[in-house]
Amino acid sequence: MLRIFKKILTTGVVTERFKTPKDDELEQLGIEIKRHIDKRFSGSIAIRQVDAGSCNGCELEIHALNNPFYDIERFGVHFVASPRHADVLLVTGPVSRHMQTALLRTYEATPNPKWVVAAGDCAVCGGEFGVSYASCGAVSNVIPVDLVIPGCPPTPLALMKGLLGLMKVSA
Amino acid sequence: MSSSNWTADFLARLSAGMAVAEIELSSVKLWQIESHAWQRFAELAMQQKLRWAAGWAEHVQNRFFINACFEKQGEYILLRTIIDDSNPELPSQATVYPAANRSERHTQDMFGIRFIGHPDNRRWTRHQAWIENSYPLRKDFPVQGMPVGITPPDMHYPFIKSHGAGTYEIPVGPVHAGIIEPGHFRFQAVGELILNLEERLGYVHKGIEKIAEGREPESLARLAGRVSGDTTVGHCWAACMAMEWAAGITVPPRASFIRGILAERERVANHMGDIGAICNDVAFVFAQMQFTRLRELWLRTNATVFGHRLLMDRIIPGGVACDLSDESCTLIKKEIVELRKELDEVILAIDLNSSLEDRLYTAGFLSEEIAAAFGTLGYVGRASGQDKDVRRDAPYAPYDQATVKVGVENQGDIASRLWVRYKEIRAALRLIEGFIDQLVAGDIRSEWRIPPAGSEGLGIVEGWRGEIICHIRFDADNKIARFYPRDPSQLNWPALEKLVLNNIVPDFPVCNKSLNGSYSGNDL
Ligand code: SF4
Numbered sequence: 245m246l247r248i249f250k251k252i253l254t255t256g257v258v259t260e261r262f263k264t265p266k267d268d269e270l271e272q273l274g275i276e277i278k279r280h281i282d283k284r285f286s287g288s289i290a291i292r293q294v295d296a297g298s299c300n301g302c303e304l305e306i307h308a309l310n311n312p313f314y315d316i317e318r319f320g321v322h323f324v325a326s327p328r329h330a331d332v333l334l335v336t337g338p339v340s341r342h343m344q345t346a347l348l349r350t351y352e353a354t355p356n357p358k359w360v361v362a363a364g365d366c367a368v369c370g371g372e373f374g375v376s377y378a379s380c381g382a383v384s385n386v387i388p389v390d391l392v393i394p395g396c397p398p399t400p401l402a403l404m405k406g407l408l409g410l411m412k413v414s415a
Numbered sequence: 416m417s418s419s420n421w422t423a424d425f426l427a428r429l430s431a432g433m434a435v436a437e438i439e440l441s442s443v444k445l446w447q448i449e450s451h452a453w454q455r456f457a458e459l460a461m462q463q464k465l466r467w468a469a470g471w472a473e474h475v476q477n478r479f480f481i482n483a484c485f486e487k488q489g490e491y492i493l494l495r496t497i498i499d500d501s502n503p504e505l506p507s508q509a510t511v512y513p514a515a516n517r518s519e520r521h522t523q524d525m526f527g528i529r530f531i532g533h534p535d536n537r538r539w540t541r542h543q544a545w546i547e548n549s550y551p552l553r554k555d556f557p558v559q560g561m562p563v564g565i566t567p568p569d570m571h572y573p574f575i576k577s578h579g580a581g582t583y584e585i586p587v588g589p590v591h592a593g594i595i596e597p598g599h600f601r602f603q604a605v606g607e608l609i610l611n612l613e614e615r616l617g618y619v620h621k622g623i624e625k626i627a628e629g630r631e632p633e634s635l636a637r638l639a640g641r642v643s644g645d646t647t648v649g650h651c652w653a654a655c656m657a658m659e660w661a662a663g664i665t666v667p668p669r670a671s672f673i674r675g676i677l678a679e680r681e682r683v684a685n686h687m688g689d690i691g692a693i694c695n696d697v698a699f700v701f702a703q704m705q706f707t708r709l710r711e712l713w714l715r716t717n718a719t720v721f722g723h724r725l726l727m728d729r730i731i732p733g734g735v736a737c738d739l740s741d742e743s744c745t746l747i748k749k750e751i752v753e754l755r756k757e758l759d760e761v762i763l764a765i766d767l768n769s770s771l772e773d774r775l776y777t778a779g780f781l782s783e784e785i786a787a788a789f790g791t792l793g794y795v796g797r798a799s800g801q802d803k804d805v806r807r808d809a810p811y812a813p814y815d816q817a818t819v820k821v822g823v824e825n826q827g828d829i830a831s832r833l834w835v836r837y838k839e840i841r842a843a844l845r846l847i848e849g850f851i852d853q854l855v856a857g858d859i860r861s862e863w864r865i866p867p868a869g870s871e872g873l874g875i876v877e878g879w880r881g882e883i884i885c886h887i888r889f890d891a892d893n894k895i896a897r898f899y900p901r902d903p904s905q906l907n908w909p910a911l912e913k914l915v916l917n918n919i920v921p922d923f924p925v926c927n928k929s930l931n932g933s934y935s936g937n938d939l
Contacts, residue, residue: 247764248701258708293594297619299935301644301725303594304688308714311707325592340938341544341566342618343597346589348565372641377551377560378544378622397644399724 259315273401277408278319285331288320292330292354296347296386297379298337302364302397306334314400321407327353332410335387336397338366338373339380351387359390361410363403368392421487425463429456443491443873450496453481454506454532457515460485465492466790466803467512469884469901472522474554479503479528483515484873484884484901489808491875500553504529514790514906525552525624540617540938542569551625558625575613577603582610585920589618596934600923607919612912620938627898632658632732632863635895639885640727642900643936648674648681649878650900650936651730653885656811658732660872661889662865667858670734671812672850676747677726677735679843679850682879684713684725686794686836686843689931693833694765696925697774705761709754716750719743734860744851751844762837775830779926781914782827791910792903793881794839795930798824798831805877817849827914829929865893880904880933902936 260271281289293306309316310323324330327350339347351360362383365371370381383389393406422444429435433452438445448456457467468491469484483494498505507530509515519530520539527550530536544566545551551560577584582605589597599615627638632655639654640647652674659666666674691706714724720743721729729736765771781791786799796803804821806814822838824831868891875884881903890896907930915926 247760247767251705251760251764252701255705255708294590295594295596295619297621298596299641299644300596300933301641301647301727303596304645304725306594307688308707308711311711312704313708313711323594327590337619338621340619340621341562342542342569342620343589344566345568346597346618350590372638373621373623373626376558376622376626377556377562378620378625380562396641396727397725399718 258312259318260313273404273408274316274319277321277404280408281320285320288322289332290322290324290330291332291334292324292327292350293334293336294327294347294350296335296337296343296367296383297340297373298364298366302336302367305397305400306336306363306403308400309403314404316404327351328355330354331358333358333360333387335360335362335383335389336364336367338370338375339383339386341378341380344380344386347383347386359410360387361391361393361406362389363393363398363406365394365396368394371396421463422490422492425459425465428463429459432459443493445493445495447495447497450481450498450505453496454508454510456494457483457508457511461511463487467508467514468790468882469886470508470515470518470522471886471899471901472526472528472552473888473897474500474526474552475896477501479526481505481522481528482886483508486809489805491809491873493873498528503527504531506531507533509533509535512790513788513909517905517909518901524550526550527553537573540620542572542617542620543567544620551622556625558622558628569615572615574601574615575603575611577610581605598934602920602923604920607921609915609918609920609923612915612923614908614912616908616934617938619935621935623900623939624898627895629890630895630898631893632662632895635887635898636730636732637728639898639900640730642939643902643904643933644725644727645685646681646878646880646883646902646933646936647725647727648677648730649876649880649883650885650902651728652678653874653876653878653883653900654887654898655730655732656874656876657872657885657887658866658874658889660874661870661887662732662863662872664733664861664864666734666812667861668812668855669738669857670859670861672854673735673737673739673859674730675813675817675850676739676847677721677729678876678878679847680713680717681726682843683840683847684710684717685879686840687713689928690765690833690836693775693829693925693928694771696928697771699765699768699771702761702765702771705757709757709761712750713754716746720746731860733863734858738859739851739854744854748848748851751848755841755844758837758840772830774922774925775828775833776826777828778918778922779829779832779914779929780827781910783825785913786827786910789909789913790906792906793877793879794832794835795907795910796881797822798835799827800825803882805875805882809875811876813850813853816853817846819846829925832929868892869896878903880907880931900936900939902933904932904934904937908932908937
């Protein structure tokens with residue numbers, strides 16, 4: 245137990261902090277997201293992530309949003325287990341035809357008002373996979389999309405920026 | 416017995432009962448046999464303790480080539496039979512090798528080839544995106560297919576049913592609760608105890624094999640790098656290796672070393688993420704936070720040095736896309752020294768933690784026999800005594816100039832899989848240092864030569880999950896005729912169905928994470 249405490253203490257807080265307002269893009273972004281979240285969603289926004297056919301690269305970077313450097317929850321953004329608890333669906337991948345109905349049902353299960361973010365080149369435009377017998381391509385071919393975050397995969401920073409964009413779109 | 420002896424001996428044994436044509440295909444032996452001997456070969460191979468490693472088909476003019484890859488003592492054999500496409504059937508190898516089961520079902524769905532005597536010929540990759548009796552990987556099937564507006568859900572898949580008082584079913588997925596890939600799991604349980612688990616995958620099937628056709632090498636390499644995003648280096652390397660064989664191209668030594676560094680960096684990044692996630696699944700958040708922190712630092716170095724956090728598209732046909740400067744080498748080495756220090760501290764805290772001990776030891780047990788029967792690969796196999804590693808057993812550049820230490824455990828539980836991963840991190844760090852020291856000056860890319868139509872190649876590498884086998888055949892004009900990547904997950908997923916038995920349902924997430932199969936790499 246002492247070892248754990250020692251490591252926690254010596255690691256300190258690595259979460260990227262506000263240094264000078266202009267330098268630290270991340271902190272700035274976070275704060276702006278938080279302002280929007282406070283105004284529109286009473287302080288917290290719930291995201292349900294749906295992999296509709298991704299290669300899993302996008303998921304790795306979405307995961308990173310929860311690591312101690314980004315710690316996106318401190319801005320009131322959190323990932324939930326059910327679409328019924330969600331304000332936002334964060335969808336990745338080209339939509340595989342085998343996931344088409346599942347995605348539609350997830351969309352239907354999300355209460356209004358809801359927003360859909362398509363994250364990653366595949367979700368934005370079909371990416372490397374496009375449209376085929378097995379793939380519907382872009383998410384917007386299946387459900388309405390409010391915002392796109394390009395990148396293969398988008399970096400955690402790009403994802404943060406994208407979410408900020410959503411707040412502006414929906415404002 | 417040296418490795419070359421067993422192939423000669425085996426060939427002599429075979430020739431007594433069947434006609435085998437031996438063709439030299441680069442460094443792999445290609446043995447061609449009659450289709451009726453397909454199963455017989457498997458029986459003899461099993462007697463000789465060959466491991467079944469991969470199976471796939473090709474549609475070439477009016478014929479099907481059916482391929483299977485076997486391995487023993489680091490030597491690979493490509494077995495082939497050719498049949499007419501008018502009434503395609505041949506005896507199943509899955510009756511002998513359980514490892515071949517899903518692979519033959521995939522071939523059945525994609526080509527319409529019947530494997531006679533197959534123990535379970537339900538459809539596997541096909542849900543409802545294309546109709547029965549049409550086969551996407553036949554050459555006359557259009558890439559666009561004939562999709563209906565909305566692909567219906569796969570309602571009527573004949574799952575195994577349980578009967579009896581007190582047993583009940585839990586369907587899970589395809590959309591899971593966490594940030595993970597989609598797939599369906601059907602549990603039969605009594606109380607909390609898992610009696611049976613059936614996996615239903617194929618949800619992220621996106622036609623990778625089909626859309627590969629007609630691509631040029633660079634575009635194929637990009638696609639290969641997206642077969643499974645966490646294994647972008649591994650798959651890209653295997654595909655490039657296969658294409659380079661087909662084209663008769665040697666990669667410059669400097670490029671090989673850089674490829675080695677990229678692959679080991681990918682291994683370390685994934686293992687760190689997994690160790691953290693395994694601990695998190697049993698509510699030990701301290702380790703999760705520490706390992707995601709270390710992983711993030713590692714990925715940031717990837718971005719600084721190689722220009723991409725996950726290292727996508729760094730390997731290209733003929734070499735690599737980016738060079739390593741002296742400063743970068745210094746940076747990487749410094750980072751490794753620091754990482755070792757941190758690992759020492761964190762891992763000690765994990766090792767001495769009794770709540771982890773309670774949850775991880777003996778849970779998710781996979782016996783050596785089952786691991787061997789299913790041809791289980793990578794850390795899952797090695798934690799159950801399967802002492803296999805392509806980097807050591809069939810070394811390719813740059814591993815032919817390095818000593819690869821392979822971590823093996825025999826307990827076969829979640830803790831073993833965690834410790835094997837940890838050993839692999841330590842070994843990978845040493846390899847990276849070694850490759851940097853050996854890094855010779857020179858080109859990082861050989862010029863591409865258009866391979867003759869019909870030429871083929873195999874790429875076999877040790878990805879972070881285990882052995883990856885990739886087969887590529889060229890058409891005329893530098894175009895790809897066939898691309899088949901066999902991700903290690905394909906062989907590891909069935910092991911999950913076994914290792915969860917008699918565990919409690921709430922332990923499923925940690926059992927699953929300890930194996931961490933790729934859905935995308937499996938579904939293609
Ligand atoms: S955008 Fe890139 S990382 Fe994301 S799913 Fe597509 S190929 Fe994978």
